Amino acid sequence: MLDSALRVKLENVKKLIRRNAKVPLEKVLAKLHPADIALIVSNLSDLDRKKIWSFITDRSRVAEIILEMDDVDIVRIFEEMDPKMAASLLSEMESDDASYVLRLIPKEKQQSFLQYISKDELLDVEELLHYPEDSAGAIMNTAYFAMHSDTTVKEATRLLHKAEHLEMVFYLYVIDDEKRLVGVLSLRQLILNPPEKKLSEVMITDVVSVSVMDKEDYVADLVEKYDLLALPVVDEHHRLCGIITVDDVIDIIRDKASEDIYTMAGVKQEEMMFDNQPLKIARIRLPWLLITFVGELFAGFVITYFQGRVQDFLVFSTFMPIVMAMGGNVGSQSATIIIRGAALGRIDLSNVFKVVFREVRVGAVMGIVIGVLLGIVAPLWNGDVRIGVIVGTAIFFAMLFASFTGAFVPIVLMKMKLDPAVASTPFITAFNDVTGLTIYFTVSMLLLMIL
Amino acid sequence: MLDSALRVKLENVKKLIRRNAKVPLEKVLAKLHPADIALIVSNLSDLDRKKIWSFITDRSRVAEIILEMDDVDIVRIFEEMDPKMAASLLSEMESDDASYVLRLIPKEKQQSFLQYISKDELLDVEELLHYPEDSAGAIMNTAYFAMHSDTTVKEATRLLHKAEHLEMVFYLYVIDDEKRLVGVLSLRQLILNPPEKKLSEVMITDVVSVSVMDKEDYVADLVEKYDLLALPVVDEHHRLCGIITVDDVIDIIRDKASEDIYTMAGVKQEEMMFDNQPLKIARIRLPWLLITFVGELFAGFVITYFQGRVQDFLVFSTFMPIVMAMGGNVGSQSATIIIRGAALGRIDLSNVFKVVFREVRVGAVMGIVIGVLLGIVAPLWNGDVRIGVIVGTAIFFAMLFASFTGAFVPIVLMKMKLDPAVASTPFITAFNDVTGLTIYFTVSMLLLMIL
Numbered sequence: 001m002l003d004s005a006l007r008v009k010l011e012n013v014k015k016l017i018r019r020n021a022k023v024p025l026e027k028v029l030a031k032l033h034p035a036d037i038a039l040i041v042s043n044l045s046d047l048d049r050k051k052i053w054s055f056i057t058d059r060s061r062v063a064e065i066i067l068e069m070d071d072v073d074i075v076r077i078f079e080e081m082d083p084k085m086a087a088s089l090l091s092e093m094e095s096d097d098a099s100y101v102l103r104l105i106p107k108e109k110q111q112s113f114l115q116y117i118s119k120d121e122l123l124d125v126e127e128l129l130h131y132p133e134d135s136a137g138a139i140m141n142t143a144y145f146a147m148h149s150d151t152t153v154k155e156a157t158r159l160l161h162k163a164e165h166l167e168m169v170f171y172l173y174v175i176d177d178e179k180r181l182v183g184v185l186s187l188r189q190l191i192l193n194p195p196e197k198k199l200s201e202v203m204i205t206d207v208v209s210v211s212v213m214d215k216e217d218y219v220a221d222l223v224e225k226y227d228l229l230a231l232p233v234v235d236e237h238h239r240l241c242g243i244i245t246v247d248d249v250i251d252i253i254r255d256k257a258s259e260d261i262y263t264m265a266g267v268k269q270e271e272m273m274f275d276n277q278p279l280k281i282a283r284i285r286l287p288w289l290l291i292t293f294v295g296e297l298f299a300g301f302v303i304t305y306f307q308g309r310v311q312d313f314l315v316f317s318t319f320m321p322i323v324m325a326m327g328g329n330v331g332s333q334s335a336t337i338i339i340r341g342a343a344l345g346r347i348d349l350s351n352v353f354k355v356v357f358r359e360v361r362v363g364a365v366m367g368i369v370i371g372v373l374l375g376i377v378a379p380l381w382n383g384d385v386r387i388g389v390i391v392g393t394a395i396f397f398a399m400l401f402a403s404f405t406g407a408f409v410p411i412v413l414m415k416m417k418l419d420p421a422v423a424s425t426p427f428i429t430a431f432n433d434v435t436g437l438t439i440y441f442t443v444s445m446l447l448l449m450i451l
Numbered sequence: 452m453l454d455s456a457l458r459v460k461l462e463n464v465k466k467l468i469r470r471n472a473k474v475p476l477e478k479v480l481a482k483l484h485p486a487d488i489a490l491i492v493s494n495l496s497d498l499d500r501k502k503i504w505s506f507i508t509d510r511s512r513v514a515e516i517i518l519e520m521d522d523v524d525i526v527r528i529f530e531e532m533d534p535k536m537a538a539s540l541l542s543e544m545e546s547d548d549a550s551y552v553l554r555l556i557p558k559e560k561q562q563s564f565l566q567y568i569s570k571d572e573l574l575d576v577e578e579l580l581h582y583p584e585d586s587a588g589a590i591m592n593t594a595y596f597a598m599h600s601d602t603t604v605k606e607a608t609r610l611l612h613k614a615e616h617l618e619m620v621f622y623l624y625v626i627d628d629e630k631r632l633v634g635v636l637s638l639r640q641l642i643l644n645p646p647e648k649k650l651s652e653v654m655i656t657d658v659v660s661v662s663v664m665d666k667e668d669y670v671a672d673l674v675e676k677y678d679l680l681a682l683p684v685v686d687e688h689h690r691l692c693g694i695i696t697v698d699d700v701i702d703i704i705r706d707k708a709s710e711d712i713y714t715m716a717g718v719k720q721e722e723m724m725f726d727n728q729p730l731k732i733a734r735i736r737l738p739w740l741l742i743t744f745v746g747e748l749f750a751g752f753v754i755t756y757f758q759g760r761v762q763d764f765l766v767f768s769t770f771m772p773i774v775m776a777m778g779g780n781v782g783s784q785s786a787t788i789i790i791r792g793a794a795l796g797r798i799d800l801s802n803v804f805k806v807v808f809r810e811v812r813v814g815a816v817m818g819i820v821i822g823v824l825l826g827i828v829a830p831l832w833n834g835d836v837r838i839g840v841i842v843g844t845a846i847f848f849a850m851l852f853a854s855f856t857g858a859f860v861p862i863v864l865m866k867m868k869l870d871p872a873v874a875s876t877p878f879i880t881a882f883n884d885v886t887g888l889t890i891y892f893t894v895s896m897l898l899l900m901i902l
Contacts, residue, residue, distance in 0.1 A: 035676045068676075070797065161643055169639055170621055170680070187638045188620055192612055224705070225486045225519075227698040229621070229680060246697050247678040250704060254675070257708030258791055261715070265787035266780065272797070278812035285784050286817055292776050293821060297828065299772035304832065307765050314758050317768050321750035321884050324772060325743050328779070329717065329877070333736050336716035340709055346521065346723065361729035366737055370744060377748065381755065426780070433772050 010040050017048050017055075025055045034061065038068035063092040067101075072272045075104050078113075087116030095121070096141040096242070099128035103138075136219050137212030139252075140233040140242030146173040147199060149182055154195035160187075170229045171243075174203045179239045181209060181232055209234050212241055216252050221345070223249045260343060263421040264336070288426050295430020299324075299437055306441035311448050315382055319374065319391050320437065326370055326395060327402035327436035331428045334359040334406030339420045342410070356407045363403020364396075371396035386451050394443035398436040405432055461491050468499050468506075476506045485512065489519035514543040518552075523723045526555050529564075538567030546572070547592040547693070550579035554589075587670050588663030590703075591684040591693030597624040598650060600633055605646035611638075621680045622694075625654045630690045632660060632683055660685050663692055667703050672796070674700040711794060714872040715787070739877050746881020750775075750888055757892040762899050766833055770825065770842050771888065777821055777846060778853035778887035782879045785810040785857030790871045793861070807858045814854020815847075822847035837902050845894035849887040856883055 009032070016025040029037060037056075041049055056062050066074060066089065078086055078101065090098045090113060102110050102125065114122060124142050131137030145163050147156055156172060163169065172190055174183035183203030193202045209232045210219050223231055223246060230245045255269070262268055266288030274280040303320075307313050338355065341347035347355060375392025379385050409428055410420035460483070467476040480488060488507075492500055507513050517525060517540065529537055529552065541549045541564060553561050553576065565573060575593050582588030596614055598607050607623060614620065623641055625634035634654030644653045660683045661670050674682055674697060682700075684693045706720070713719055717739030725731040754771075758764050789806065792798035798806060826843025830836050860879055861871035 033677060157642055160639065187642065188611065191608055191638065191642060224698075224701050226484060229697070246680070246701075247675075250675050250697075250701060253701060253704055254708070254795070257705070257712070258795065261708070261712055261787060261791050264712070265783050267784050267788055271788065272792075275809065278809065278816050281809075281813045282816035282820070285813065286820060288784075289777060289780055289817060289821060290824075292780055293773065293824065296773040296776045299776075300769045300832070303769045303772070307768075313765075317758075317771075318751045318754045320768075320771060321754070321775060321888070322744065322747040324775060325747045325750075325880060325884060326740060329740055329743055329880070332716050333718050333739075336712060337718055337722065340712050341723075344705070344709065358726065358729065358732075362732045362736065365729050365733035366740060369733070369737060370740060373744065381751070429776060429780070433776060437772070 006036060006039060009036070010043055013040055013052070014044065014048060017044075017051050022055060029056060034064040035068040037065045041065065042069060042073050059088060060092045063089045063097075067093065067097050070272065071104055072275065074101060075273060078105055079109065083112045084116050086113045090125070091117055091121055094141050094143055095124040095128055096139055096248075098125045099138065102129060103133065131212060134216050135212065136210045136214045136216060136233045136244060137241065139216055139219075139248060140212070140244050141248075142242045144173060144232070144240070144243040145169045145171070146175050146240055149174045149176055149198065149200035149203070151199050152195065153190060153193045153197050153199065153202065156185075156190060156199060157195070160190075172199070173207075173232055173240055173243070174199045175240055178237070181207060181234050181238060181240045183207060184232070207232065209238075210244075211236070217256060219244055220249050220252045220256070224253070256343075260339070260421050263419070264339070264425050266426060291426040292430050295427070296433060299430070299433045302434060302437045302441070306437075306445070310441055310445050312387075315384075315387060316391070316441065316444055318381060319378065319395075320440070322374060323395055323398050323436050323440045324433045327398050327432040328429050330363050330366060330399050331402040331406030331432045332425065334363065334403050335410050335420075335425065335428055338407055338410045342414055342420065352411050356404065356411065359403050359407035360400065363400050363406075366403075367396040367399035370399060386448075389451065390444050390447045391440075393447060394440045397443055398439045401435055401439055402432045405435065457487060457490060460487070461494055464491055464503070465495065465499060468495075468502050473506060480507060485515040486519040488516045492516065493520060493524050510539060511543045514540045514548075518544065518548050521723065522555055523726065525552060526724060529556055530560065534563045535567050537564045541576070542568055542572055545592050545594055546575040546579055547590055547699075549576045550589065553580060554584065582663060585667050586663065587661045587665045587667060587684045587695060588692070590667055590670075590699055591663070591695050592699075593693045595624060595683070595691070595694040596620045596622070597626050597691055600625045600627055600649065600651035600654070602650050603646065604641060604644045604648050604650065604653065607636075607641060607650060608646070611641075623650070624658075624683055624691055624694070625650045626691055629688070632658060632685050632689060632691045634658060635683070658683065660689075661695075662687070668707060670695055671700050671703045671707070675704070707794075711791070711872050714870070715790070715876050717877060742877040743881050746878070747884060750881070750884045753885060753888045753892065757888075757896070761892055761896050763838075766835075766838060767842070767892065767895055769832060770829065770846075771891075773825060774846055774849050774887050774891045775884045778849050778883040779880050781814050781817060781850050782853040782857030782883045783876060785814065785854050786861050786871075786876065786879055789858055789861045793865060793871065803862050807855065807862070810854050810858035811851065814851050814857075817854075818847040818850035821850060837899075840902065841895050841898045842891075844898060845891040848894055849890045852886055852890055853883045856886065 009028070013025065013028060016028065041052060044052060053062065056065070066077060069077070090101065093101070102113070105113070117125070128138055128140070128142070145160070147159065160169070170187055172185045172187065173181060174185065176182050183199065183205045184207045185199060185203045189202065208222060208226055208228065210222065212233055212235055219231060222228065228246065230243045232240055233242045233244060235241050258269055266285055268284050271281050271284055310316055337359070338347060371392040374395050375388040378391045379388040381387070406428055409431070413420040460479070464476065464479060467479065492503060495503060504513065507516070517528060520528070541552065544552070553564070556564070568576070579589055579591070579593070596611070598610065611620070621638055623636045623638065624632060625636065627633050634650065634656045635658045636650060636654045640653065659673060659677055659679065661673065663684055663686055670682060673679065679697065681694045681696045683691055684695060686692050709720055717736055719735045722732050722735055761767055788810070789798060822843040825846050826839040829842045830839040832838070857879055860882070864871040
């Protein structure tokens with residue numbers, strides 16, 4: 001969101017665009033960080049947005065600004081752009097950024113851009129595109145700072161001067177004759193060591209690295225665990241291929257968290273791409289609803305079944321929403337604790353019993369509280385105390401079972417190597433409704449016979 | 452979670468502890484990263500866990516290991532520890548880490564530790580404890596690398612040699628006579644500039660900084676937006692007080708995402724502290740259930756009201772679970788998109804109408820699909836085609852309204868400066884059940900009159 005300072009600047013930019021005030025506008029934009037310009041651009045009207053680009057003549061700056069934008073906006077900009085212009089912007093980007101952008105764009109368009117890119121750069125970008133999405137190889141930056149182990153500290157410092165085009169340099173990677181990664185040195189260590197020493201004498205040989213095929217989640221976990229600023233990526237022969245920097249890891253972590261949140265509610269990040277296309281968004285969300293729909297049909301059967309069998313069915317039907325909502329909530333609470341706990345590495349699947357047992361006990365406590373409450377409230381409906389005892393007892397068992405399902409289903413999915421967030425929520429909702437109503441009416445039926 | 456390599460090491464450590472093999476165990480532990488030892492320790496039995504500490508004699512290393520552990524484990528360790536030992540471990544930590552640990556520990560215990568800490572260190576730690584939790588002041592590190600603007604590049608490089616105790620040095624902060632922050636220089640720029648130049652000549656004066664009272668979320672946003680490795684923290688006179696490094700920001704981002712996920716399901720991160728205390732966990736989760744409980748009582752009233760008014764009530768009651776589940780799902784989908792979109796800064800509250808309108812259109816599309824489906828399925832129950840037309844139409848309107856509520860409620864909460872994640876889900880669930888059932892029975896009643 002725009003903070004107040006940026007909002008003022010946005011209004012200023014709007015005014016200058018409308019007045020076509022080239023020089024003042026260029027001055028304002030030159031002083032702003034690309035990330036801020038990106039925010040301003042995304043808040044302009046379509047017309048102003050097209051105009052603003054003509055005031056930023058430096059292509060590398062345009063590329064920087066575009067990279068700070070949301071995926072939706074990046075796609076929109078490149079889809080509207082002349083292929084030659086697009087190719088020249090892509091050439092301005094680091095290889096990892098260029099391949100990131102290209103992955104967002106439909107295959108046909110991709111080709112029309114690539115034909116205008118010079119062979120050298122194409123090689124780098126195509127190599128990255130070739131790695132599976134979400135792999136370390138796909139997101140690594142191939143422009144890094146590496147030197148042979150025989151280099152002296154003095155020589156390395158001199159070479160650093162020449163590497164001014166490289167961004168985010170904090171480590172110097174040390175390689176051997178075969179380009180294999182053999183050591184690492186922080187810039188600070190470079191400063192602190194005597195100039196005549198060889199890198200092989202001063203480097204740390206115990207380098208944390210990942211393989212090009214490792215998953216980006218694993219990369220993020222390593223960077224977080226060891227507090228790294230960058231992680232070298234190597235191929236199957238341990239040759240250095242690229243680096244992944246901490247700023248990219250922050251994006252991975254945020255995206256992964258968003259994905260978990262979206263998945264648990266049956267929506268998707270990609271929706272953002274279809275801002276004005278309700279049909280496409282509905283198509284993304286419907287599968288989730290359909291699973292629930294089928295599940296709830298069974299709940300319908302349960303109701304039909306008990307209608308002829310439970311005395312005073314109408315009274316009991318009044319509390320169905322409470323039974324279903326409590327079961328649903330208790331189940332989703334347990335499921336959330338398990339799913340997020342697993343994502344954070346806090347739940348050990350070797351100790352399943354302990355986790356499920358804890359959730360069931362919590363469910364039991366909450367079941368007693370809600371059971372007693374409902375037991376007190378229910379007789380107010382028709383003055384029959386028996387009804388209170390019955391529905392209170394019934395909802396207790398329904399909640400107890402819901403806490404078990406809520407904990408158990410995600411664990412089973414994880415054991416089956418499936419993403420627990422995907423199937424858990426709609427499945428648990430529907431399943432808990434069916435079992436909850438079955439337990440509710442069965443207990444009610446049995447207690448009615450006894451009391 | 453433990454990866455396979457670490458699992459092997461864990462088994463090895465277990466064996467060595469049982470054999471009391473001091474020397475080999477010390478060797479194994481010396482080679483491991485503190486983060487890995489922390490993982491191993493948290494996977495040991497209580498008995499082994501107590502023993503392992505006697506094999507790590509270096510206190511600063513013990514402090515490092517403890518800091519890598521989960522909050523739950525940190526609290527457990529310090530609560531069992533002798534206050535003198537605790538104080539000596541806290542003294543080994545950076546001031547931000549020490550105050551982080553102290554914040555986790557109950558006030559009484561805190562005091563028993565603090566009396567054994569030397570006055571100098573106490574001053575730093577108490578200053579940090581004094582800032583509100585979640586503020587930049589509370590999480591900043593007071594050990595940073597800063598120099599006067601008159602210092603030469605050569606002198607700065609020499610001083611860097613002396614600052615070996617400082618961790619995570621990537622920027623050199625430049626201050627004036629009053630300790631006010633006036634510039635910044637990366638280590639790389641330090642290397643690249645001629646030794647005789649003054650820092651004031653080579654520094655960047657446009658420094659991004661935060662105030663001690665700024666929220667940690669804001670800090671995280673800035674670091675992410677500008678791809679920073681560290682952010683200086685200043686007081687109201689713009690004096691440099693500390694720095695916040697990117698590794699801490701990663702923790703903030705992960706914690707914030709967890710908090711959002713937990714809040715939306717009515718659970719809390721703190722639960723982890725009460726692993727074996729179902730009563731305490733239930734107390735955390737119950738408020739959420741109680742809100743829903745009260746809401747669903749109203750759903751009960753709605754059902755009672757329509758029981759005497761809708762013909763064939765029993766047939767219609769069969770589809771209540773579908774109506775409620777569809778409304779609930781559609782509502783939570785819309786709410787999730789809005790809540791996460793706002794957290795990521797993707798939803799602009801100045802354009803509320805557009806967002807709500809999109810969600811309602813998506814709800815309409817899904818309502819039509821589910822309505823038609825239910826219209827086809829429902830007559831299978833009792834062979835009456837009219838029932839299909841009626842429940843199909845009714846569920847369409849219920850879903851349409853649910854998508855509106857799902858989008859509108861979080862926006863209203865945000866406009867009221869409340870956290871939309873807190874109240875949204877239980878409130879939306881209950882509210883959608885009540886309105887969904889009301890719409891469903893009203894439409895059914897009206898259509899029954901016409902058809």
